[in-house]
Amino acid sequence: MNxxxxxxxxEITDKIIVSLEQxxxxxxxxxxxxxxxxxxxxxxxxxxxxxxRGINIPILWATQQEKGYQANAWLSYxxxxxxxxxxxxxxxxxxxxxxxxxxxxEDGKHKRIPFMKWYNVFNLDQCEGIESKPAIKxxxxxxxxQHIEGIIQVxxxxxxxxxxxxxxxxxxxxxxxxxxxxxxxxxxxxYYCTLFHEMTHWTGHHSRLEREFxxxxxxxxxxxEELIAEMGSAxxxxxxxxxxxxxxxxxxxxxxxxxxxxxxxxxxAATEASKAHQFILKVSGELEEPxxxxxxx
Numbered sequence: 001m002n003x004x005x006x007x008x009x010x011e012i013t014d015k016i017i018v019s020l021e022q023x024x025x026x027x028x029x030x031x032x033x034x035x036x037x038x039x040x041x042x043x044x045x046x047x048x049x050x051x052x053r054g055i056n057i058p059i060l061w062a063t064q065q066e067k068g069y070q071a072n073a074w075l076s077y078x079x080x081x082x083x084x085x086x087x088x089x090x091x092x093x094x095x096x097x098x099x100x101x102x103x104x105x106e107d108g109k110h111k112r113i114p115f116m117k118w119y120n121v122f123n124l125d126q127c128e129g130i131e132s133k134p135a136i137k138x139x140x141x142x143x144x145x146q147h148i149e150g151i152i153q154v155x156x157x158x159x160x161x162x163x164x165x166x167x168x169x170x171x172x173x174x175x176x177x178x179x180x181x182x183x184x185x186x187x188x189x190x191y192y193c194t195l196f197h198e199m200t201h202w203t204g205h206h207s208r209l210e211r212e213f214x215x216x217x218x219x220x221x222x223x224x225e226e227l228i229a230e231m232g233s234a235x236x237x238x239x240x241x242x243x244x245x246x247x248x249x250x251x252x253x254x255x256x257x258x259x260x261x262x263x264x265x266x267x268x269a270a271t272e273a274s275k276a277h278q279f280i281l282k283v284s285g286e287l288e289e290p291x292x293x294x295x296x297x
Contacts, residue, residue, distance in 0.1 A: 008097060008118055009263040012059060016266050017259050019062055020252060026062035027231040027270075029238035041238030043072045046124060047079040053278075055270040056096045057235060063094045064123065071124035080122065085129030093120035148192060148240060155283050157202060159195075168194045170201035172213040177202055189244025193233055196280075200232030201225065203276040211272060220261070223254030224269060231273035236280060 019026040029041035042051040043060040052060060052074070060074060074094075080087050095118050102113045124130065152159070158176035165180045177198045185191040204211030204225070211228070214221050230251070237244065258265050 006118075007263075008095065008116065009267065011095075012055065012097075013259055013263045013266050015062060016058065017256060019065075020256055020259075024062075024065060025230075025234075026065070027058040027234045027273075029061060029234060041072055041241070042235065043074055045079075045121075046073045046075040046130070047083065051239070052096065054274040055267045056098075057238075057274070058231070058266075058270060059096060060094065060121075067123070069123040069125045073124040074121040075124070075127070076119060076121050080127050080130065083130050085127050087122050087127050091122060091126040093122055095119070096121055144241065145188065148242070151240075151280065151283075152195070152199070155199070155280055157199060168198050170198045172201075172205060175202075175205055175207075187244060189242055191244070192242055193237060193244035196233040196236045197229045199280060200229040200236075200273065200276045203232070203279045204228075204272075209272070209275055209279060220254065220258050223251055223258050224265065226251050227255055227258065227266075227269040228272045228276065231270055232276040235273060235277040239277065239281065 016026055043057060043064075044051045060072075063069070064072070074096075075083070077087050077093070097116050097118045099114050100117055102115055104111050104113055160176055160178050161181050162178055165178060166184070168177070168179050170177050177195070179191075179195060179198070182188070182191050185194070203209045204213060211225070213225065236242075
């Protein structure tokens with residue numbers, strides 16, 4: 001008797017829903033400014049050295065939070081052997097996904113049809129015999145902050161500070177970001193976390209990544225764009241080794257409705273968030289492109 005085909009969309013969406021209902025945001029980096037083997041908080045593949053992208057980031061972060069893994073490094077069973085080590089007996093894998101394309105001729109037209117593939121990985125904590133470095137908590141330095149300011153400047157963001165402002169927002173109509181002054185924030189990290197949230201919205205302008213801005217507060221279209229911004233800022237923060245908070249608890253109910261109504265929504269949002277994250281870093285010349293679809297997974 002054939003086994004039923006795995007519905008990865010539903011399986012992963014259900015996992016994200018459970019995390020949200022428990023008050024845990026699976027796209028939040030589980031470290032405080034931790035470096036592991038020289039890498040920041042974006043999960044990466046030990047063998048290729050490339051960071052994971054899209055939905056795989058919250059998948060792996062959620063697994064790390066659930067299992068208490070200290071490493072943000074992952075690899076397949078075969079890769080562990082290739083590196084001279086092995087997966088410990090009895091360890092369970094985590095499924096990650098990537099997209100490939102099927103080329104097809106239809107009605108005289110060439111079409112590229114995307115399809116999802118999956119494979120299993122293990123956290124470095126689940127392996128033995130592979131040399132690694134422990135996670136190290138480090139304090140933010142002046143050079144780090146100057147570096148981040150440089151990324152903001154090279155992206156040529158029209159950033160406006162409101163003297164009496166208490167609300168951060170992006171205007172897609174006039175293409176500028178309005179921010180309260182820095183001194184209104186409890187920490188520098190909170191300021192940059194809020195700014196990167198708005199910069200993720202900013203990438204959606206028609207002159208950049210061309211996302212559609214629509215909807216009003218409380219509806220699904222609005223919640224979907226906020227989900228992109230929430231994840232985009234989290235990816236940037238982890239990649240740049242920042243620590244901060246931006247409170248958007250009022251969106252959680254809307255996010256849950258979106259995910260429960262569309263099992264592919266979190267995949268689409270994570271993909272768009274990853275594009276925004278990459279766009280902002282690519283402009284500053286910091287993004288290293290992988291050589292294959294699987295490396296970019």
